[in-house]
Amino acid sequence: MRYAAKVIKDNRSRILDDWESRVKEEIPAAVISSDLVLRNQLSNVLEDITHIMNRYDGYLEVNEKDEYQEIIKDSLDHGRHRATASHLTVKQILKEYLIFHRILTGLLIDKQVYTKEVGNILKYALETAMLTSASAYNDSLQEMREKLIGTLAHDIRNPISAAYFALDVIKPEDDIERIENLKKMGLRSLKKSLDLVEGLLDAISVKAGEGLTLNFIETDVVKEVRWVYMEAKEIYTHSFNFHCSEENIIGIFDPTAIRRVIENLVTNAVKHGSRNTPINISIEAEGEYAVIKVKNWGKPIAKEDQLEIFNFLKKGVNRQEFNGDGWGMGLTLIKSVAEAHGGEVVLESNLDHGTAFYVRIKRYAQKPGKVRTELKYSEN
Structure with a gap:
């Protein structure tokens, strides 16, 4: 088990290079999104896997203990990051991990260190990472929508308040110039409110x-x-x-x-x-x-x-x-x-x-x- 961890650690750059190349081939959004730094959290997940392998000798031992939590933190960050990467979907995030799993498995088999126990730990760790990332992605996207809508709804208050103020202070005895100025202020504010309502409807369809x-x-x-x-x-x-x-x-x-x-x-x-x-x-x-x-x-x-x-x-x-x-x-x-x-x-x-x-x-x-x-x- 520890030798398998050493193989992964020694081949870290190769693994990440192969993974990045495969992801760009199989996931179009990885190429389209220039701001997507592919290696960031997955590099940490790889390190987490080596730590887990160094600690345990079998799947059951990992399952019984609660010391694999580090992979949850890094896969949580991975999912939250991907929610701000344009064009990505949950399916594509899960595919990132599937590619990761295949590359790791292929390397360990090639180096003749792949065993049933190694495979169980690898499978268990990556399943945990996949579930955590997918959940974090969905939660973050929903959070973005809710906060966008909440911010827009809050911002609508100002022009509506201004329009209400303009209409409320108009008096019949006011001179024509004052009435016209207050009327213009009210109309501008109401127009702005309509623009913000359009943005509010637009925010409902926000994607990653x-x-x-x-x-x-x-x-x-x-x-x-x-x-x-x-x-x-x-x-x-x-x-x-x-x-x-x-x-x-x-x-x-x-x-x-x-x-x-x-x-x-x-x-x-x-x-x-x-x-x-x-x-x-x-x-x-x-x-x-x-x-x-x-x-x-x-x-x-x-x-x-x-x-x-x-x-x-x-x-x-x-x-x-x-x-x-x-x-x-x-x-x-x-x-x-x-x-x-x-x-x-x-x-x-x-x-x-x-x-x-x-x-x-x-x-x-x-x-x-x-x-x-x-x-x-x-x-x-």
Whole structure:
């Protein structure tokens, strides 16, 4: 048994090379998805198998003891990772393991170390890994759908509240200009609500690795940022500052998605920032990029959480701080929208300089039309 484990350990690179080659031949999604790092969790599963073989001499002993749990953790990570890999299905994930099993079995037979006991342990370990990965994949995909829908449903509240406010404050004795302005505000908010409802229906059909569908058009992004700023001043009791040295910044953007990005950041700034200092919103042109910044003062985000905060699927994040009424999935969507615009989102947070989110979006990263965003699983 231990010699079989040594053979696997000594041939680790060969096993993974053969497996990766076979997977790319037999599973089209492995080639299509450029972000799929095929070796990541399977490499750990391989190491788990050698550890199990080193500890036990037979199938029954493994079955009776609860010391094979390490393979559950790594196959759980494998399933969660695959849920963010485009085009993959449960069937394809299981096929990954079947290919893995065949390659391991073939190597051990070739090296003349394959026995009934070795085969039992290999079969038992990989069956455990397959069941765990498939379950984790399904759970993660369902979690993505639920959180996408929940985030959209939550975001619909803001424009509906703004429309309600506009209609509620109109009085018969108001002058025509005020009535027209409030009417425009209400209509814009209701239109935005309808756009979000469309996104809500779209989220129900989300597949592995997918986020929301964005609709890119040529527009002035300064107009969108200023619109959120004006609406925030009406809705919240906090004070806000807005700065932009550009008259306009034209590019191919999804205006609804950009507004949602800023609204999420503003909502978080209101929720987690100090009430005694203003929230600053700004947008500037930097070459081929537009950079949107939302800054607040208050308790900073812990340094160890600053990378994890953008990945709702990652385990180990301070759940009390970042779930429920915390940061939730909104930042994951912000990251997805920024990347769909050929950009990124950067967080700076400390006690001396406050908390600032920078959303860099490329002005012409896309052509007009619809594009599905991607939800990626960060290894950081």
